[in-house]
Amino acid sequence: MVAHTQAGQSKFLGVQIGSFGLFGALVLSFALAITAFFATCFVAIFGILIYNGAGHHVDFADSYQYIALPVGLAVLAVSLIVLVSLWLRTKFSNH
Incomplete structure (x- = not known):
C-alpha cells in the first residue's frame, strides 16, 4: 500500500511536513525544543551524578x-528555520 501525495510535499515518518500551517509549525518547533531541553537535562544530570560519584564536585545547576x-x-532555532521555511x-x- 503506497500513500500518494501531492507533488512537492515532503514526508517524514509518513506525515506530510509541508501541510502544517504557521501555528502548527510554531507549536511543533517549541515542542521539539522543550523535548530536547528536558531530554538533554535528564542525561546531563545523570552524567554529572556519575562524575560527582568519581570524587569531583560539579554543581547540578550546570546541567541546565x-x-x-x-x-x-x-533545536528551537533549527526547527523554526526548517518548519517555517517549509x-x-x-x-x-500554491498561489
Missing part, C-alpha cells in the same frame, strides 16, 4: 545552564 539550555535553543515554500507554491 551550560548543557540543556544551549541544546534546547539550538510552510513558506508551501504557501507561496
Whole structure:
C-alpha cells in the first residue's frame, strides 16, 4: 500500500511536513525544543551524578545552564528555520 501525495510535499515518518500551517509549525518547533531541553537535562544530570560519584564536585545547576539550555535553543532555532521555511515554500507554491 503506497500513500500518494501531492507533488512537492515532503514526508517524514509518513506525515506530510509541508501541510502544517504557521501555528502548527510554531507549536511543533517549541515542542521539539522543550523535548530536547528536558531530554538533554535528564542525561546531563545523570552524567554529572556519575562524575560527582568519581570524587569531583560539579554543581547540578550546570546541567541546565551550560548543557540543556544551549541544546534546547539550538533545536528551537533549527526547527523554526526548517518548519517555517517549509510552510513558506508551501504557501507561496500554491498561489
